[in-house]
Amino acid sequence: MLTRIDHIGIACRDLDAAVEFYRRTYGFTDVHTEVNEEQGVREAMIKINDAGDGGATYLQLLEPIRDDSPIAKFLAKNGEGVHHIAFGTDGDVQEEADGIAAKGIRVLYDSPRRGSMGSRITFLHPKDCGGVLTELVQAAKPAGH
Amino acid sequence: MLTRIDHIGIACRDLDAAVEFYRRTYGFTDVHTEVNEEQGVREAMIKINDAGDGGATYLQLLEPIRDDSPIAKFLAKNGEGVHHIAFGTDGDVQEEADGIAAKGIRVLYDSPRRGSMGSRITFLHPKDCGGVLTELVQAAKPAGH
Ligand SMILES: [Co+2]
Ligand SMILES: [Co+2]
Numbered sequence: 580m581l582t583r584i585d586h587i588g589i590a591c592r593d594l595d596a597a598v599e600f601y602r603r604t605y606g607f608t609d610v611h612t613e614v615n616e617e618q619g620v621r622e623a624m625i626k627i628n629d630a631g632d633g634g635a636t637y638l639q640l641l642e643p644i645r646d647d648s649p650i651a652k653f654l655a656k657n658g659e660g661v662h663h664i665a666f667g668t669d670g671d672v673q674e675e676a677d678g679i680a681a682k683g684i685r686v687l688y689d690s691p692r693r694g695s696m697g698s699r700i701t702f703l704h705p706k707d708c709g710g711v712l713t714e715l716v717q718a719a720k721p722a723g724h
Numbered sequence: 725m726l727t728r729i730d731h732i733g734i735a736c737r738d739l740d741a742a743v744e745f746y747r748r749t750y751g752f753t754d755v756h757t758e759v760n761e762e763q764g765v766r767e768a769m770i771k772i773n774d775a776g777d778g779g780a781t782y783l784q785l786l787e788p789i790r791d792d793s794p795i796a797k798f799l800a801k802n803g804e805g806v807h808h809i810a811f812g813t814d815g816d817v818q819e820e821a822d823g824i825a826a827k828g829i830r831v832l833y834d835s836p837r838r839g840s841m842g843s844r845i846t847f848l849h850p851k852d853c854g855g856v857l858t859e860l861v862q863a864a865k866p867a868g869h
Contacts, residue, residue: 581751581772584729584781587729590855604824604829605811606725627726628727628776630773630781631774631780660855660856679750682748684749709736
């Protein structure tokens with residue numbers, strides 16, 4: 580079951596500047612930074628609040644580390660801004676995706692890939708989701724545990 | 725202080741179809757619908773999870789009710805998709821906005837307007853916020869009470 584909004588993914592050109600913007604403007608200081616080579620990004624997860632399911636809700640700032648990464652292509656086409664939204668599941672993300680695929684929604688990965696902080700993730704096709712690129716997240720540490 | 729992601733605002737052409745998409749695809753059934761004449765929208769707040777500050781996090785689906793509403797213009801330019809993000813404050817939204825304005829961020833309203841479910845809201849200029857149209861929300865029922 581999807582039990583929370585896990586994060587909002589935001590494309591940016593300069594990760595350090597974006598992290599500093601959110602710190603200075605709003606006082607958000609709980610930041611985890613990592614590189615995801617497979618996704619072609621350097622990213623920062625800014626924790627905004629705990630969620631009632633035992634997980635949390637984040638902003639995910641994404642800076643491309645190579646020109647052929649999806650985020651680089653998004654920036655070239657759209658400029659900086661919201662790239663995707665992500666729901667957190669309390670179960671297995673592949674089972675969640677299979678159930679959604681059975682309703683006719685296209686799932687973009689054959690099997691889950693590595694997301695932020697050791698999570699397992701997959702994506703749904705934005706054309707099947709009202710124009711919203713939608714990610715499903717299974718946190719490394721299950722919600723509520 | 726901003727204590728939660730209050731909602732993600734999503735522009736859609738057919739509100740009933742969008743609500744049904746989120747119900748059928750993900751099982752989200754906690755839906756509040758209202759019309760906001762001033763904003764020129766019919767909208768649905770779909771509650772996804774409680775937030776740790778006593779508030780909650782929602783999807784906000786927005787359908788234009790007239791051609792000159794900001795959401796109608798967004799749809800004409802971009803099609804359906806994410807329109808804005810919103811942070812919830814535990815204090816007075818105008819004080820929150822004044823503090824942010826003092827840091828050089830443009831606030832779009834001179835004074836707060838009525839948002840979903842009796843909230844008071846204002847918006848920050850997306851060009852000052854990394855391409856993200858950003859709303860501040862003071863819930864009618866204060867978080868934690
Ligand atoms: Co993401
Ligand atoms: Co809103």
